[in-house]
Amino acid sequence: MAEQTIWYLEMRDPDAHRARALPETFTVTECEIPQFALNRFLYELVGAQWQWDEKLEGDQNAWRAMIESDAHRTFVAYYRGAIAGYFELYRPDGINVEILYFGLVENFIGMGFGAGLLSHAIDQAWRWTGTERVWLHTCSLDHPAALENYQKRGFTIYDEEIAPC
Template identity: 85%
Template sequence: MAEQIIWYLEMRDPKAHHARAMPETLGVVECEIPQFELNRFLYRLVGTQWQWSEMLEGDQNEWRAMVESDAHRTFVAYYRGAVAGYYELYRPDGVNVEILYFGLVETFIGMGFGAGLLSHAIDQAWRWPGTDRVWLHTCSLDHPAALENYQKRGFEIYHEEVAPC
């Protein structure tokens, strides 16, 4: 059976963030009006290449409730009018913000957008009033530069596990 490594990373102080400027050609907009179908679309658009499927297989009503809750925020990155990537922030406990999903559309990988978009996500997480900690997880099935990007922005690994693919 194939295995993957899952890394859990956190940032406990906004001063730990080693921000990278976002390219001027990349615009990011928050979806202030939740649209569950938009989140499904973005999840597929970005996640298919990385074998994201768990949300598509689970209870769609639970997923919809999460997306439509006040604890959830969605941001979409655009390049020349096209969706270039997105991220979701989730803070169900009011203090710990998870960068729930983060990624670029395959066409835009390698254009220098990843570090800047991640910095935008981190900034938005820390600007959410009441945030004490920002965290995320990634795995060995993700883009080869993902873990390094997270660490370069200031995240530290706090847990690692091996799981079946």
Template identity: 55%
Template sequence: MSDLTYTTYYLQMLSPEQLRAKPLPTELTVVECQHKQFQLNRFLYQLVGGPWLWTEKLVWSDEQWQALINSDHHRTWVAYFQGAIAGYYELQMSAEGDVEILYFGLVEDFFGQGFGGPLLSQALQSAWSWPGVKRVWVHTCTLDHPSALNNYQARGLEIYRHEVTTESSS
């Protein structure tokens, strides 16, 4: 039996002026999925989340995926490099005006190419461009990519809470 201990960090940005953006490289194209396809989101979740063991939604039914993706308060963007998917992000807005970066990440083939900062900048700009936004927030944990927390903080997000979790496995 072993224990797994990790820390979850909750970060927020309260004003678009806090954003310390990195420009998008000309070879990286980011497109909003204006025609919603829950199957694409499920694929992106697996493609980007695979190395980080994103498993929570793998058991979801088509109906659960459709309910999330087809909501008027949910939006998705995909980043492309030379025609290949390089990464993506999903945003969800609450009734209170909080926008959560639900999912954000790069495909493993594109780690270390300097795309993380510019793509996160784009995600934050997309979040702030939504009418009525009061706050943008995200959570990450020590099981995520080693650069994730630093990237969030470098773009201007600030930690407002953290929690340590220990899970026992047999």
């Protein structure tokens, strides 16, 4: 059976963030009104290339409830009017923000947007009143530069595991 490495990363201090600016032609907008269909679309649009499929096969009602909760926020990134990527923040305990999903649409990878979008996600997580920690996980199936981007922005690995693909 094929295996993957999963890394868990965290940032416990906003001063650890080594930010990169978004390009001027790149905008990010928060979806202040939750729309489950939009989140599902973004998940498929960004995640198809990385085999994100666990949410598509699971309980859609539980997924919808999470997206519609006050503990969840969605941000969409645009480049020249086209959706270029997105991220979701999730903070069910009121203090630990998970960057739940983060990524670029396939044809926008390699254009230098990843570091700026990740920095924007980190900034939004720390600006969420009450945040004490920002965390995420990635795996060896992700883009080859993903782990390095997270570490360059100031995240540190706190756990690692080997799991089946």
